[in-house]
Amino acid sequence: MRLLNTSTVKLCDYPGDQRPEYVILSHTWGEEEVSFQDFGNPELKARAGYSKIAACCEVVYWQGWEYVWIDTCCIDKTSSAELSEAINSMFRWYREAQLCIAYLSDVSILSLDHHAMDLFRGSRWFSRGWTLQELLAPKTMLFYDRDWREIGTKENLRNDISIVTGIKQEHISNPMDASAAQKMSWASKRRTTRLEDMSYCLMGLFDVNIPLLYGEGQKAFLRLQHEIAKISDDESLFAWNDPSVQWGGMFAQSPVAFADCGDVVSIQFPSFYRKPWSVTNRGLAIDLDVRKKTSSLIGGGIRDIPPFEFAPLHCAHSRTMESPIYIRLRRNSRDDMVRWGHGGVSYGMEKFIENMVRDRQYERRTIYFRQVCTLTAPNAPVSSINPDIQSFVIISPSLRKSGFWVSGTHIPDPYLTLWDERRWIITLAYGFGALMFSNNQGVRFLLILRAKRDFPSLDVMVQKDDLKFKNFKGSLMWPLFGQPGDWVDSGAVQFLGPLHGRHFLLSVALRKGLTPGEKHYFVDANVEELPTSQHAAHVKESRHSRG
Numbered sequence: 001m002r003l004l005n006t007s008t009v010k011l012c013d014y015p016g017d018q019r020p021e022y023v024i025l026s027h028t029w030g031e032e033e034v035s036f037q038d039f040g041n042p043e044l045k046a047r048a049g050y051s052k053i054a055a056c057c058e059v060v061y062w063q064g065w066e067y068v069w070i071d072t073c074c075i076d077k078t079s080s081a082e083l084s085e086a087i088n089s090m091f092r093w094y095r096e097a098q099l100c101i102a103y104l105s106d107v108s109i110l111s112l113d114h115h116a117m118d119l120f121r122g123s124r125w126f127s128r129g130w131t132l133q134e135l136l137a138p139k140t141m142l143f144y145d146r147d148w149r150e151i152g153t154k155e156n157l158r159n160d161i162s163i164v165t166g167i168k169q170e171h172i173s174n175p176m177d178a179s180a181a182q183k184m185s186w187a188s189k190r191r192t193t194r195l196e197d198m199s200y201c202l203m204g205l206f207d208v209n210i211p212l213l214y215g216e217g218q219k220a221f222l223r224l225q226h227e228i229a230k231i232s233d234d235e236s237l238f239a240w241n242d243p244s245v246q247w248g249g250m251f252a253q254s255p256v257a258f259a260d261c262g263d264v265v266s267i268q269f270p271s272f273y274r275k276p277w278s279v280t281n282r283g284l285a286i287d288l289d290v291r292k293k294t295s296s297l298i299g300g301g302i303r304d305i306p307p308f309e310f311a312p313l314h315c316a317h318s319r320t321m322e323s324p325i326y327i328r329l330r331r332n333s334r335d336d337m338v339r340w341g342h343g344g345v346s347y348g349m350e351k352f353i354e355n356m357v358r359d360r361q362y363e364r365r366t367i368y369f370r371q372v373c374t375l376t377a378p379n380a381p382v383s384s385i386n387p388d389i390q391s392f393v394i395i396s397p398s399l400r401k402s403g404f405w406v407s408g409t410h411i412p413d414p415y416l417t418l419w420d421e422r423r424w425i426i427t428l429a430y431g432f433g434a435l436m437f438s439n440n441q442g443v444r445f446l447l448i449l450r451a452k453r454d455f456p457s458l459d460v461m462v463q464k465d466d467l468k469f470k471n472f473k474g475s476l477m478w479p480l481f482g483q484p485g486d487w488v489d490s491g492a493v494q495f496l497g498p499l500h501g502r503h504f505l506l507s508v509a510l511r512k513g514l515t516p517g518e519k520h521y522f523v524d525a526n527v528e529e530l531p532t533s534q535h536a537a538h539v540k541e542s543r544h545s546r547g
Helices: 048-062 080-096 114-121 130-136 158-165 169-173 180-187 219-231 350-358 397-401 474-481 532-546
Strands: 002-005 011-013 023-026 067-069 099-103 141-144 150-153 245-248 264-266 278-280 283-298 301-312 315-317 326-331 337-340 363-369 373-375 390-395 405-410 417-419 423-428 432-438 444-450 457-462 494-499 504-512 520-529
Touching: 023 080, 023 130, 048 067, 048 099, 080 130, 099 130, 114 158, 130 158, 130 169, 158 169, 180 264, 219 278, 337 363, 397 520, 423 432, 444 520, 457 494, 457 504
Parallel strands: 023 067, 023 099, 099 141, 390 520
Antiparallel strands: 002 011, 002 067, 141 150, 245 337, 245 373, 264 315, 278 283, 283 301, 283 363, 301 326, 326 337, 390 423, 405 432, 417 423, 432 444, 444 457, 494 504, 504 520
8 A cells, every 4th residue: 555654745665564554635636736657747847736745645644643545646647556456445445544635626714614514515526426436435534624723523514414315313323234225325526537437436435345347337337347246145235216218137227227226225035035146147047936917807807907017125215124125027038027117116006015915925046137128218117018008107296295195096907006205107908097186185186097008097076075085995985986997088188276175276187198109198187286276276267168
């Protein structure tokens, strides 16, 4: 290990078992950084990067330490062997340092007020890939602004660090306690200059090592996941969700696929025993408990639907620990399968898992996942695999904001329905499906979607004055409203009207997705609470239009 003497600003070499105690610098690279070769340049001190080195040495010297390690000048980057050793040892070097100094070159703080903390949280340092391990590995850390004024320690800035990084406070000091999905989520919004470094900078966090092969691109992230899978049984590694992937293998394309996995924890469900998996020449070989659904009752008859299969993983969202995350699969051949990119969703699956375990409606078998990848348009559900399938994506941020949730459903095949916190996806094969939306104020409405060969349609039924809901359950909505299959299809593609009981205005519109060959539709549902005067005007207008 090569270190800088803080009093002489000269480089010294020390074998691994003889190196002295040292401080380590964390920073983002700027202009005219000083390399190992530059230390023989007589004009060294004129370079902009030297002032950073000199100031760091001075700060460390007055802290009482004789040596400091700085990545720009302490690694001979012309030696591939030395560079590889340094990158593979980086996490350990930061962990074993007596102190880490984080230098934020784009932050100037004169006083620690709210504005100063905004500047701190907005630093470029929090957006770079390499600084993730430099934040989490050290036991003790001091932050400095661009003028080398002390901002604070990692401990007393823990709340601000958690806000900007998305890392839970308990994991800032104990990152190894986090699940694989959580660690990946921390890197999902960070960037590196070279694509491969986005994978190499995560090796220490997962305690794995892989050879450096610059030029391999995204393959580096695949190799990283392979190494993690060899030493860990944490199935949250497979809980990623990538809307840009239509069908793929069990491994993600990049850390971005884990952006929504900050609360995914690894947990063992006794009902689903798992043998050790392995990476083979046919892809990942893993034993899964698979629930298969190949037909659906629609309009009184049986209609074949695509052979989707579902398998639970040994992981869950921390707020729904009793319900495992599941993935949707499709068979490629007898033993080979692919998974849907919109994976890793557990919401609304409690009944599915309960029935699956109770009735043993699953089979355990070894499945091979080749790492293939078929891309699709962002946020587009998959429906082109069968021309008789239509998918509806219900986008409703205002409904959630106003406190509405799905309190009941009437869906021919609930196993072809996905739920998450941002949207609902319903897949129909020329039939109908209905959702009951409710809020805590007792406001309810029924949304009916109809799949048809030419163009689908929607209907909305609003609760009447004389309907009183007591101990409301989803199964009770149909005696109150009647079966939607008995209704005359209005052929409507939009709805605008007030909701009973409160001054809410509901608008629903149906539009076709833009991806060629995909039979999917977006349902834009919005609700707003109106002042009394506007509410009366809307009621009057709707009565006039009916007249």
